[in-house]
Structures are given as C-alpha cells and as structure tokens.
Amino acid sequence: MQAAIDAIVEPRRREILCLVRDQELAAGRIAAHFDVTRQAVSQHLRILYDAGLVSERRDGTRRIYRARPEGLAELRAFLDQFWSERLEALKSEVEAEQRRRTDDADRKQ
C-alpha cells in the first residue's frame, strides 16, 4: 500500500495516470507528452505497474498502458479509512465553532 502512495506522490506519475485514465497509450506516446527522456517515463510506468495502478498489454514491440481502476479503488479505500474515522467528528467540531462565531453575524439563506 505504501508503494501505491509513493507512486501517486510524484507529480509526473500523477500526470501519467491522468493520461492513461481516459485511454490506452503506448509507452512512447506517453513519453512524448513530457520533456524527460523515454527511459525516465519507462521507470515511472514500472513503478505505477508495481503499485498496481496501471495495467500493461503488449502489442508487437509496443507496450500499452492504462489506469487500473481496482488499484486506484484500493488506494482510495485506504486513504478514506485513514482519515474518515475521525474526520466527521472533527468536522462537526469545526462547524460548531463556526456557528458560534457567526451567531451574532448576519445569517443568509
């Protein structure tokens, strides 16, 4: 799971993930979107693949990637669980605080 988190932290990898979220793309096509070398993108793809965030399919000499929704869903579930436990309680506290502050102020809607 830490692998998936590490993977989406790198901005370049998030961009790559966005690219292959809507469409399948070959490694070369992905690399063409960036100003770094093809190898660098290849390494990013490897990391995304190991983290389960993209799938790889071979077509001749090309390797075609796309986002792997299951991987994204797992990561999302983990993060949700991470903070949702107490987030609601804390949110209530903040809202109560805000209500207290705006009590004497104008109230719209």
Place this chain on the structure above:
Amino acid sequence: MQAAIDAIVEPRRREILCLVRDQELAAGRIAAHFDVTRQAVSQHLRILYDAGLVSERRDGTRRIYRARPEGLAELRAFLDQFWSERLEALKSEVEAEQRRRTDDADRKQ
C-alpha cells in the same frame, strides 16, 4: 496541494496525524511516541503545519498541535476529484472487456 500530498506520504507523519486526530498533544508528547529525536518530530510537525494539516497553539513554553480537518478535507476532495472522474467509466470498460474476452476472440483495431 502538493505540499499536503508530500506531507501524508511520509509514514511517520501519517502516524503523527493519527495521534493528533483524536486529541490535542504537545510537541514533546508526540515525540515521546517515536524513537527518533524530538527535533525530527518537530520538523515533521512543521511540514504538517505548512501543509495545513495540523494547527498549532501555544501554551506557555509548549506548542500544542492537533489535526486540522479543513486541511484533510481539502486533500481528500482533491484526491477524490483526481480519480473519481473516470473511475466509474473505467470500471465499466474493464468489466465489458472481461465479458468480451470470455465471449470470443480478441479483436483489435
């Protein structure tokens, strides 16, 4: 926003965040939970603070921290938006693809 993402990536900082999610805690109390030096924890707290994920309050010589739900909510909203846009669509595609494979042979374009 990248600051918030960088902040929650580091496992130690996620632990710290968990500690101050339920309760206010002074820096020293937080540091006592870990086997690294007090200064290291202080640096983590600074990073969490700059990312807007914790709030700081002074009480005499002590600095008391706690999770900042707004910061967490913003981060969560960003991540939600990041992958929820196409997540459902991709899931449908994958399921359709799997049906196609079990149906008959592969057909490319």
Place this chain on the structure above:
DNA sequence: CGCAAATGTCAGTATATACTATCGCAACTT
C-alpha cells in the same frame, strides 16, 4: 539473416529529504 523500431534495464549522478547534533529563543521558576 540483418536492420530498424519500440521499449526495458542498469550504472552513475544530481537532487531531495529524514535524521542527528548543536545552538538559539521564549516562557516560566526561584
């Protein structure tokens, strides 16, 4: 087979960062 295209792998490098040690600062205590 020989060559080109598309891509991954590896070694080396540069930069980021998590940590420690030392120091500095503010608030209390005596």
Place this chain on the structure above:
DNA sequence: AAGTTGCGATAGTATATACTGACATTTGCG
C-alpha cells in the same frame, strides 16, 4: 537575574529517488 523547560532553526550527513546515457531485448520486415 539566572537557571530550567519546552521548542524550533540550522548545518551537516546518510539515504532515497528522479533523471540521463549506454546497452540489451523483443518484434516485425526486407
């Protein structure tokens, strides 16, 4: 005022990692 407590800031170090360049591999074509 002087000492103590609780912290943060900074410099230096060790490790992680994003990148490039060189090379290897697989596939397709003549």
